[in-house]
Amino acid sequence: MCGIIGATGPIPVAKILIEGLERLEYRGYDSAGVALVVEGGIWRTRAAVSTVSMKSLADAVVNAPKVLDAGVGHTRWATHGAPNERNAHPHSDCTGKVAIVHNGIIENHAILSSRLIEDGHNLASDTDSEVIAHLVEENLRDGSSLTQAVLNTLKVIEGTYAIAAVRSDEPGTVVAARNVSPLIVGVSEGASYVASDIPAILGRAEKYFSVADGQVVTLKGENLQVDVVGEAPGELMPLEVSWDLDMAQKGGYESFMLKEIDEEPRAIADTLRMRGIEAIEMFDELNLDPAVLRQIDKIFLVACGTSFHAAMVAKYAFEHWCKIPVELDIASEFRYRDPVVDGKTLVIGVSQSGETIDTLQALREARRLGSHAIAVANVVDSSMTREADGVLYTRAGPEIGVAATKTFVAQVAILEAFALSLAELRNTLYKSETELLMNELLTIPLKVERAIARASEYRSVAKEIGDSKDFFFLGRHVGYPTALEGALKLKEISYLHAEGFAAGELKHGPIALIDSSSVVIGVATRGRLWSKVLSNLEEVRARGARVVVVANEDDTQTAHFGDYVFKVPSTHELFAPLIDIIPLQFLAYDLALQHGNDVDRPRNLAKTVTVE
């Protein structure tokens, strides 16, 4: 995925684009660039971010000629073409009078570029996106406006896109269009903006709108004109944005990841809204009749990465409290394995971004097969929220760090709150039981805060074990997804070898890997399998591994089973992942710093993956 931005009006366009790109870097940082409409043409600057930082892009922009009230910018996560300057957006046409930025994939780009080259166009990059600039160039030849040329271009391109285009002959104008890839528009007095995501223009716009598939928006100062392709609606949909600027900025923290770990108590509290047990009807956007929910006889949870681990925790909760069989699927596998779903199946897609293509496709497949489909998402009006029957929103605020932290706990919290309400609705728990559990869930923000207050303890353990190259995370029951998530965090940002295992499975093979150079992190907070986890830890200690135990702070026994201990507050065992993950996030964070890595921008990763 990539991030795009455009701005128009008598405003400091170049500065706004650069700041917006900085806030969009979580969507990709292989390269970045801006194009500005200036006297006599388009002025472009581009940089491969690994070699030239965003700062030098900002320095270059200072020397740009006077900007004529319009420009576009792009930050890239490479799909077609190496991550170098040549392939960086904005792309231009042969005349140099048009510049475009694109997020998505133009599926028929190979046919289009062969045809364009035959017709004498000079394509300067290896990207799929550049064809758009040349097609717009062709469509302008009959005297069409930029808007009309974009509309005609969309008739021949196939694939997914969010596009923004500028033209030197139309100063003060940006034309944007969308198909599948996210796009929003913001307006303030005298100016308007377009971007892939809200954080890019937070604090600038006063009103926000979501652009629908098939809409082409022409932005000129504060004026918006909407044209459509096919059946698209003729009006933009207003967006209610509750995020503020502070949420999208580091606010004095050394990284977004650290800030977002610190925000976890609030992310959980806001997600639960601290309202106590909610009847199903109180989940505002769920949109499913309680009668339907009573009839559900199977749940599928589909997700990727960290969201998959949150879904895995939820499987234990749904089965235990609601007595409904739950299948758990990696989203990219779901639709290729002939899942058996019907009108009594509830498919829940779990996703921070609401845009991950694998999860989105799984939800589409679920609906096509006739099941009910809901999305758990953090981004309002993201694709999944629009395509699913209903939504359970996490209210974690924007998550910019590529490694998911606060959204993991928010996802677990909302899924568990939903499981409790469902259990009450289906009479698998007494109201008094759900109330007790919900009251405990509502104490979690404070307990997470207490865990975060121990950060310096966790970080000093990280120093002790930082010399190891192999990390094994073990857990059982809900400690298993916690272990998987701990390992994922570590490998994502420290690039060290880390694996998570169901602790009982180790003896069936992976234990062969353990030796005195290994570090084993055991999730050993009190739960039904606590003593079995301890036995599994003894097995690895006997083979020389250094062991770190995650143990409850009031537990005097467990610490003896490890060389080091991460103490955490205790809670009901099904809520434990919300707290136990905290030291593992700090561990990953510290080891990444020890290795000199950029924790917010780990290599090869993008925050949201919109390609299969």
Ligand code: AGP
């Ligand atoms: C999390 O740290 C990762 N960056 C990644 O695994 C992520 O969770 C996954 O790509 C799913 O994203 P989503 O939640 O936006 O769908």
